[in-house]
Amino acid sequence: MEMTRRTILSIGGAGLAAAVAGKAWGQSLPTILNQRYPDPSVEILDPSFAKYRIYSASVEKLATGMRWAEGPAYFPEERCLLLSDIPNNRIMKYDEVSGTFTVFRSPANFANGNARDREGRLITCEHSMTRRVTRTEKNGSITVLADQFEGKRLNAPNDVVVRSDGTIWFTDPLFGINGNYEGEKAEPEQATTNVYCLDIDGKLKAVITDLVNPNGLAFSPDEKKLYVVEWKGTPNRSIWSYDIGSQGAVSNKVKLIDAADFGALDGFKVDRDGNLWCGYGSNGALNDDATSSDVAGRKTYELKGSSESLDGVMIFDPDGKPIGFIRLPERCANLAFGGPKRNRLYMASSHSLYALYVGTQGAG
Template identity: 75%
Template sequence: MNTTRRRLLGAGAAMAGGSLLASAAGAQSFPFRPNQRYPDPAVQILDPSFARYRIYSSTLEQVATGMRWAEGPAYFPEGGYLLCSDIPNNRIMKYDEKDGSFTVFREPANFANGNVRDRQGRLITCEHSVTRRLTRTERDGRITVLADSFEGKRLNAPNDVVVRSDDTIWFTDPLFGINGEWEGSRARPEQPTTNVYRIAADGTLRAVITDIVNPNGLAFSPDESKLYVVEWRGTPNRSIWSFDVAPDGSVGNKTKLIDAADQGALDGFKVDRDGNLWCGWGSNGALEPEPSMDGGRQVFGLRGKPEDLDGVMVFNPQGKPIGFIRLPERCANLAFGGPKNNRLYMTSSHSLYALHVEAHGAV
């Protein structure tokens, strides 16, 4: 793909640009039609407390498409752009707010998954297959390896990452990137557990959580006194656990904050300044126990319709669902961005969506 290709501005031209990118990527492009009425029915108020975060005259936008599995959004305010991973295509994409272009930032990208901007404006990336490491892109473009092993054994598949105000780096290390060939290459895990790690300011790597089955997304509360971590399986539903963070960086008081129940799937998430959790949401792929007839065949259908589950579920700090943003594709992760830090970017299967809200990212 020509990395200088521009995604044209305007509704009709945007669709054409998206189609070109999709064709180059080998991925399907979904026709998206923005809502013409205010308020946008895609933004659903589940509790009156969420009404304050909805902008009455803001509607959902599809700003880019053509990826195979979009993940890991990270916003860079100094440049006015967002980076996100297109994992199966082994690249990191760049969406520029100024001109609406959507171009390749890095290819190959070692099957990058989670990304974050550190406090110095540098990109930190979870390379979750083949290299299986956490890296930092320096200002001159050099790549610094922050972690690739623990206690003499290779990491599993670094997935998501967050930077605390003390410059410590926290990341999850499940098995997804080495479980198959779709998002990298199948490999044997060397770590006996799937951990959450902390990299101290001096570079020391420490496993702070070792009893979560395939930890996924993670984030801190606004005051950083709590760490939230998604557990992919083991409870048996996907859950978010809350941990108290001690001054020395250790964690304790493990408490289940959110249970996704038997249909929904938690993935990446972010926390706003009020402590609400904005969570990527969709079907977990669980099947009905009995088949039904479809076109003369017995078919095991999904428990819950993806079209009803795909989007962003918003929970208050107590774990109560208060809002839902319905999307035409499953949302894997999200990030706050824009000049005022109130534009919600959502990486969703093949596309990148955006919505202005009356909430601001906590960091």
């Protein structure tokens, strides 16, 4: 719009401000969930967490419209975040400069976990139908990195992390082939649900074979420890800690975290201080007995843990002690640190994408 005296008078002062702001910013503004500072949804469970809460930072809702948001990965070169919308069989892209939210890839072979490798390429776990781990090259072509182990198809690659030596580590539970909502129901060919390491020479090794449906995974800042979520097999969801040897050998299995509050540990990331920022929500466990409701006197089996009190991000210190909680209106499945200074926490949560600036940075 050409700003003449006539157009200025016609749109008025408020209209001019809006027009100029729209042209200058060129982006959609996020939705602020809480107007007060400090944001009451950022809860301090231990005084040690206080330094990570920025007093004047709020949880922001950036985008919505997904069916099950997962696998966020940040790409600093383009200042964008990629994340999976599994049931819709697509990968979405959030541009943090323009604020736009668009489809990056569709179909996406029911992609789940994503990661950026050391050369800035996209590593993706396609957890159904193709059941493989791929790399998107700079020219847009796709390279298959792993789709079988010992001559049999992988189960459903779930989450992935790239170590500084270039090795790629990923979990392989059954979720993607358990039904038809997030892919295609199929019979597993592997006898166990493993954690794999893909060497830079292309050799695939099963480094952990005794976890039932391993899920999220991450390394400590010095990469001497590997943390893995076990979805099932213990009374509650757990995070196990392993020592990593000089040649990538895994040893000394120790339970670091036990979600005894019926929380659903899922994807997580580690900050530079070694704290674990974990996607959280109800694990879906039901009470043993039915309770009466106010609707027509029906009896229902309710959750053991309240979704309203569990949905969000739980932060644990390196010893496994809960120190903070970010309360969200939706269950958080996975998260990633992003932004130019790696201090913006992106949270992929059910239908939506949320963000919060924090007083730390992602490790790595």
